[in-house]
Amino acid sequence: MRFMDRDDQRGLWYEELNRARQEIQNKWTEAERSHRRQLAECRQQALARALLLLPMNKSRARQLA
Secondary structure, rough: HHHHHHHHHHHHOOOOOOHHHHHHHHHHHHHHHHHHHHHHHHHHHHHHHHHHHHHOHHHHHHHHH
């Protein structure tokens, strides 16, 4: 009976360990996604600023209008 108790405890310990690992992995994944979103937003803002600084080609501006 003692061996069963040890096995049960070991099983619970592994379940708790897996639960903690999964929680950490989920938080890490969400942090990575958030970071990628921030990088994409920064790139988009930098591109918008760069486009504002480019001289406008008047013939191209007429084509767009």
